[in-house]
Amino acid sequence: MDILPTQAVWWELFLLFTAVGIIVAGSVTAFFIYNLIKYRAKGRVDESPAEAEKGKFRIMVESSISGKSKYLLFVTGIIVFILIVATIDETLYLEFTPPADEAVVIMVIGFQFGWQFEYSVGGETIKTINYVVLPTDTLIEFKVTSRDVFHAFGIPEFKNKIDAIPGILNSMWITTPEEPGIVYNAYCYELCGAGHSLMVGKVIIVDKEEFFEAYNAGPEVFGEYVNSVISQYRQGGALG
């Protein structure tokens, strides 16, 4: 599969922002701290307009502006422009699910307090609660909604998440890694009630061939397969 994974895009953009941030904020901070040290008052400072002119009080209004600071604005403008262009580019990439030869579409329904995952196999729906089994090296599209309150579905490792809102169907995609046996946590990222913290789903990655073999064998076989993978995981056994 030659689809650039969501997390790769994310890290790319994150590093760009970080690099820019370190250059800009770093130089600003350096100049700031340099000033703090260089221009600290030595000895007593007691001169003041109030004392300089007896009986007169002067309010201070403004100092002159040196022309150079305008260049600074110009530089900032360019930097911000770069960030905006990069953002638009990467955002549009993440927004639309890329075309792929094989893709698995999974319905995710948030509820208080858990995730319901639904596979659509041969016209039937296979439901699992809090556990989802995904094939390796495949494009996965999640269709996310909620049954009751506002949730947000996200798997940290893929750096992608989407709100689960009652009445609204959102979608989000990821590409699974090539190695089977990894288990990810899927969290709820929006406070949804007293059990919010318990809303952790498990995303189990299994071998692609095994998965599609069961998937193509019809709903019953696939249902059993999914359940067996989940119970195997829950018993702490190694994953096939």
Place this chain on the structure above:
Amino acid sequence: MEKIMRDFAKYLGVWIVLVATAVIEVFFVLEGITRNPMVFVVAVALFQSALIALFFQHLREEPIVIKGMTVSGAILIVILIVSAVTSVLTCTPYFPG
């Protein structure tokens, strides 16, 4: 007294225009003359509001900043409505679940 009457006549004129536009508005919408009633009524409301602002509230006698504030308030309301409408017009479709 004559001056008062002259002033009052001005307000009365505005009142007649306001009532007339309201009646015409009702007539046009009920008779189905307007092609897009929503746009039509909002436009009429803006016209009426402008009349009220200009005459009944003596806006013309107010300093520029007050006018500016009123205008920026109006711009704000437009931003509110336009962004609510646009951002919302373009939502993903309703999913019955």
Place this chain on the structure above:
Amino acid sequence: MSFRTWVMKWLTTTDHKDIGILYIVTSIGFLLVAGSLALLFRVQLAFPYSNFLVGSEYYQAVTVHGLVMLLWFASPFAIGLANYIVPLQIGAKDLAFPRLNALSYWLYLFSGILLLLSAFTSAGAPDVGWTLYAPLTARIYTPTVGMDLAALSIFMLSLSITIGTINFMVTIAAMRAPGMGWFKLPMFTWSMLFTMLLMLWAFPPLMVGAAVLFIDRNLGTEFFLNPAGGALLWDHLFWFFGHPEVYILLFPALGAMADIITTFSRRPIYAKKYILTAFLIATIISFIVWMHHMFITGTNIYTRLFYSITTILISIPFEMAVMSFIFTLYKGRLIYTVPMLFAVGSLLNFIIGGSTGVYLGSIAIDRGFRGTYWVVAHFHYILVGTVTLGLIAGLYYWWPKITGRMYSERVGKIHFVLAMVGVALTFLPQFVLLDMPRRYFTYDVPEWLTLNQISTVGSFIFGVSMLVGLANFLLSLVKGPPAPSNPWNAWTLEWFIPSPAPKHNFHGVPIVREDNTVVFASEEAIEKYGIESIRKGEVDIPSTPLAGGQHGAHASHSTHHIATLDPLILSTGFFLAFAGLVLSKPVMYLGVIIAMAALARWLWKDVRNLFVEDLPGYVENWPFPKDKIRSAMWVFIASEIATFGSIFSVYFFIRFNPVGKFMSDAWPPGYLVHDVWLGLINTVILFTGTLLFTLVYLGVKNGNEKLSLIGLLGTLYMAILFLVVKYFEWGELLAAGLGLDAGIYMQAYYLTTGAHGLHVFLGVLATTYLLLKLFHGTLKGKQALSEVLAVGIYWGIVEMVWTLVFPLYYLV
């Protein structure tokens, strides 16, 4: 002073300085409450598997912490400082409306108590997060009365804020000392002006949101519950408030920092006009960035990209401000007193907090960061590291002026070091926790444990630092050395008077001359030479502002400091009414009666013109009218526009929201549901009422009492007729089965016409007030004319709103 008079002094005061102190003390009280809650849940997070604070209780702590810190600590703390300092900085004797200022304070105090009261109800405080996301707040998901109390407390606070906003805007606009032109205003005053501008338009949506939430929960409507985007509707209303709120908190701190940095680097602020431009741009843009809180709601991508761009752009004005601050330090002579340390410390934190916020403007990055500790770390760096420390810098800076005593520099420096270390230890680890979901009370990822523990240690260090600071302030009160009038050799007007500020602020009228020197002219000198020649420096008049023993020398201004219980009683009435609405009906009736009695008592004093006091003829008020009441009404109108704007956006959202396509199909054209002719009659009635009101204006202007009487009675008749027609109309609709349960289009109808009807009712009250003045013989002169104009402007907005309500509900 006996204890009893001391208590009465605080309960009845309308002096801006006293109220400033009340605000500061109260907000610090709320800070301690909310801060302790934060420590509690930091303890839980350090030991994730413990049962110390879990489930609903954890979320109650989180929710109350968020709400109280943002709405009842940070903003009011700034308002407290501003209450004391802004009138002094601009050379005013007080705020424009001292009694309304007291009312603002008491409403604020009681709204906070109302929120905290929810913690003592059976199911406890709300546990839905400070963002109160719908539909979790709906009664079916959160049935507790605590939630109702929270909604009402937010509503009540919004009232307080709106009144305060009007007061400050008019004060800064129209009460400046002669010669105190706009660009001579100190940065703190300027920043408060921008803050007020933001509050004016940000709080109405929140107020509408809280009111609708309460209606949803208690009358069975489903604005936020309906499956067709109700959750998003709340998001829009809330974040339209929520983002400007950040700048509402930030601006006062930046303003205080600017004044402090100016003073202690012994240089004028660099490029003041740049900073002001930056603030203005930020103020405007802040109203079009709110959807960055909704980047992953699935709303149209191009709309979101627009908000992404505006969000990233808003970093530019703040970068301009920061650079100006740093250039002020450049080639200065920096004196590291405690306020200066806090100011540069919070500037440093602002750079960190600000640049980590730029990430969140990018939708792609927000997909990773939404709802994680990165967001928490970012906004706490702003709210704690910058806002809180910046305001504490302000408190240290103005402490000598407020209390007349110096504090210990040594203890202050310990406070500073502990606070900076505390902030860094608490929030830097949270940047690293960039995957951890917010508001989880437990987690099973081992890598998160140490970071959370460091964060907890940091939060306790920060807590200790606050106690050190508090001890410093209390010690200073007890045995601090007396403060000189200008301990920092500062260059703003508040330092040119004794510490603490004397009762009447200035002995004589402060006049800022063209060469920026200030003289304090006596009334006699003004009469003799005239303001202009003093301002131009043509005459040199003696100026002895610091001479003591002149308290009360200007008896002519004593009306400024009215001692009255009315604001307190009115707020108590509101409090009892709101609390009773949820908890017990008899208490509610009692509250309503108290509130009405207090209002009547209040207005009766005005009917008798007890406190007539217009602006003196020599204030600097360009470009506003020399008329406080009319200016105030215009500011109020501006906030009303935002209020009704929010209500109409609810209408447009529900009606044209394709998320709820089925719903817009289910929205029948108005003329099928409502009686168009009855609506048209009401339109004409309202138009006629306003027409008749112009008679009042003409009558008062020309001294024709008969005309005024006809006008007032006519307006009153028409307004009451309008309400009567409305009453029968509602009755008919209800009889026809078109009640609140008939669908969202009827709910929206009742909400909008109800809000409008309430405004008509308030108009009736205002008109009755004028009628009473007429009977009492006080409806004449300049004061009366400006009141009549103000009420006229009010009737205008009521009419304008109806020109939209009528066609949108009755016709299309």
